[in-house]
Amino acid sequence: MAVxxxxxxRAVREKLENSLEAKASDTRFPSYLxxxxxxxxxxxxxxALVKFGKVPTPNIWLRVDQLEEFK
Numbered sequence: 001m002a003v004x005x006x007x008x009x010r011a012v013r014e015k016l017e018n019s020l021e022a023k024a025s026d027t028r029f030p031s032y033l034x035x036x037x038x039x040x041x042x043x044x045x046x047x048a049l050v051k052f053g054k055v056p057t058p059n060i061w062l063r064v065d066q067l068e069e070f071k
Contacts (some may be wrong), residue, residue, distance in 0.1 A: 011068075
């Protein structure tokens with residue numbers, strides 16, 4: 001998926017839960033990553049900084065292949 005700043009996305013559970021990033025930290029991901037709309041605010045290489053605005057949470061870096069368009 002080609003993404004750009006301002007795109008609305010959400011995380012893909014299957015790709016995030018089995019990733020290297022998940023194995024390196026706490027694997028209990030909050031449901032808002034998969035159920036709510038996040039906005040891409042920055043891009044660096046294969047990673048996108050995603051801001052989830054409906055809940056007071058910090059922005060999170062996710063690999064682009066772990067994201068899908070929010071419909």
